[in-house]
Amino acid sequence: MARPLGADGRPFDPDGLTLPAAAPEPAALGSRAALHRWWRRFARNRGAVFGLAVFLTMVAMAIFAPLISPYDPLAQGVGIPMASPSTAHWAGTDSFGRDILSRIIFGSRVALIVGIASVLLAMVVGVTLGLVSGYYGGLVDVVIMRIMDGLFAFPIIILAIAMMAVMGFGVRNVIIAVAVGFIAPFARVTRGDVLAVKEEPYIEAARLAGVSSLAIIFRHVLPNVLAPIIVQGALRVSGAIITESGLSFLGLGPPPPTPAWGRMIAEGQTFIVMAPHIATIPGIALMIAIVALNLLGDGLRDTLDPRMRR
């Protein structure tokens, strides 16, 4: 039987005896009821819902790009070069006579793939390092965390530029270059939480029962530090997209003619006097994506992780 819920969304417990009072519930997404409670909190946050809606639209746009884009994004001369927005070309055309709207739609693929894949990659590497560092401690901890301190000193875009210099261009390398800059924050957040969780009685119980370290880390520690990691991930996606667009603006992103928003803006700057729409319109797409992802990230932070609420 489901317990009735209190005003705070936790099971109602009038005398506070059967449940630990106000214990933080970081990873409270285990059950369907908990998920439902989280969704009700999330749905009340208007900014977050708007962010989610825009994000899902972007995902749909990226997946169905070939179906919804009015022209081939790579085809030159589908319109008069540098034509202003019109009914035939809603966002106008660029200097090669390519349809800008179609290029924006296809450009969302690069932005999303890099944004999500680089954060996931950084998450896997950073969380693993944080788990190992926090759980084992000692020399391992010192070595890993000093390396993280070093990485953390690099401004993200400068580290990404350095990585692109080493690896050469291409979408895969952009993903890796952006990811490297985000490893240190994930490792730090994870390590900090592991240090707290490690002292819990249930971890000691598992250890005494002879459960292997690896099993303890992945079955008992990881689920309990997951919420702040998810929040951190959501907050970083917009940063990853900004970094990707910065790299492609500098000409260090995916090679042309792949449509990438940053490169479209760079190409448009040359024609800012004659045809300002070429640089401005892709920037609007980029900004909407970033605002939406920031709102979504903030919403997840406020609803998922009680300790990080402002």
Place this chain on the structure above:
Amino acid sequence: MARFVLSRIGQTLAVLFTVSVIIFALMRMIPGDPVLMMLGDDFTQGAYEQLKSKLGLDRSVVVQYLYWIGRVLSGDLGDSYLNHERVSRLVLDAFVPTLVLVIASLIVGVLIAVPSGIIAAMRKDSAWDWGSMGFAIFVYSMPSFWKGIILIWVFSVYLGWFPTMGYVAPWSDFREGLWRLVLPAITLGTFFSGLVARIIRSSLLEVLDQDYVKAARARGVRQAALVYKHAMANALIPVVTVIGLQFGTLLGGAVLTETVFAIPGMGRLSVAAILNRDYAVVQGAILLGVVSVVVVNLLVDIAYAFLNPRIRVA
């Protein structure tokens, strides 16, 4: 205090060591044989072996690192592969305009942030409060390079108030130099101002809630005097920290902003070097960039300890 400063300097040296190892490792990961590249058409087996041992590349990795870091510490970053200029010279020349841009942006950012943060805190939940916070999120979400292009479009192309691009050192021609810095500094400074305004607002609200401020208010001190005489000094302390933490982000933003405005700084130097595969220059630029971030963080931490005696003990 001395102990705090010494321990922070120790930490900084440790970070700098790690940074140098990371950069050294990165540069060794570059595909291709640097010796072959440097020889080019002059390749003979003998010349190859000779240059390899001259560069120390026939030794172990640790020896190579020690050899490299020794030269770096004596100020020798090698020569540019393209035009054989000293890398240290090229990098320092490019660092100056970037630093000028960062400092100008800091000034613009603080000039916008302090008044809007104060008003937002004094009129909490008013239209001004919501408006300035909305503006903060808005400018924070605009990529700096795009914001720069929009500013050029509006203020240079359309209104014709400012030059579209280019850089003149403020000490060679103060008026012209300053004039050309306005748009780039606004581009980078507004990004920074949003964040700082939010921090001033929340820290001022916190200070205004403290007993000594309440006591002053009970004595009949007016709101404005309360803010400026009693609360402001304490509320500004966190701003110092943010400036330190954001220096790296500002430097990264400067790399993009100066590309928009054709300022001959670190961004242009390193991007050109990457496209030309001039790795000694890439390495030198990144090294100087990161070292400056780490050193600024150290200085800010020490300044913070001076401003806030409670930190020194920790």
